[in-house]
Amino acid sequence: MSSVPPPTSxxxxxxxxxxxRISRRxxxxxxxGAAAIPAAAWALVRRDGEGESGAGPGLISWPDxxxxxxxxxxxxxxxxxxxxxxxxxxxxxxxxxxxxxVVLNFFATWCVSCRDEMPVxxxxxxxxxxxxxxxxxxxxxxVRALADETGIRYPVLLDTDGxxxxxxxxxxxxxxxxxxxxxxVHQVIVGPVxxxxxxxxxxxxxxxxxxx
Numbered sequence: 001m002s003s004v005p006p007p008t009s010x011x012x013x014x015x016x017x018x019x020x021r022i023s024r025r026x027x028x029x030x031x032x033g034a035a036a037i038p039a040a041a042w043a044l045v046r047r048d049g050e051g052e053s054g055a056g057p058g059l060i061s062w063p064d065x066x067x068x069x070x071x072x073x074x075x076x077x078x079x080x081x082x083x084x085x086x087x088x089x090x091x092x093x094x095x096x097x098x099x100x101x102v103v104l105n106f107f108a109t110w111c112v113s114c115r116d117e118m119p120v121x122x123x124x125x126x127x128x129x130x131x132x133x134x135x136x137x138x139x140x141x142x143v144r145a146l147a148d149e150t151g152i153r154y155p156v157l158l159d160t161d162g163x164x165x166x167x168x169x170x171x172x173x174x175x176x177x178x179x180x181x182x183x184x185v186h187q188v189i190v191g192p193v194x195x196x197x198x199x200x201x202x203x204x205x206x207x208x209x210x211x212x
Contacts, residue, residue: 058160058161058163059077059078059079059163059167060079060080060090061078062075062092069185070167070169070188072185072187074185075182075183075185076168076179076183076185077164077168078090079167081134081157083155083156083157084144084147084156089132089155089157095179097130098129098179099129099181100181101130101202102129102179102180103121103124103132104132104176104177104179105117105132105174105176106134106136106159106165106168106173106174106177107133107136108137108138109146113191113192114192116192117174117192118150118152119150119152121152121193121198122150122153124198125153126153129202132157133152133155134164135158135159136173137159137160137161138158139158143156143158170190174191175188175191176189177189178202181205186204186205187201
């Protein structure tokens, strides 16, 4: 039989531990530490965006040597990149075959928003829109695993040194660049697209082409 402990003396009543008071300096450090988490994620992409926009083996000139840029109304930078099977794809070859528009989707496998928008892009591809996924500096097996998991059917290209991503100024992922059928930039969307927003962008391209 276990013994019953003697009653607690009034002089020895257990007291709750007083809440720990955080100094102003500690609060500031905590806030800065929390803010550093998203900042670090942004910095990872931002470092890939550094450097000269015209440098990199993936970038090529247009056949007519037209000047390029990423502002609305400018001819988009031309490029040639390999897909997951090693087949080369060039923008200047994709543009003439486009059904009214080209969507360039800059992404990475670690980007949750990139993964979430892939079904939207795949549906557009199935409807006849030219969609090119461009992965930022990852190896083919890793990217293929994501493509197989999501079931996307549009071409996925490997920007192994980040030169094409830099040329398009895609410092945040995902970034979707909407091109008209002549390779001219219609819109740059930073962040994921939805079925509605993508449909609106594509309708804008068609309206511009109809009025020109």
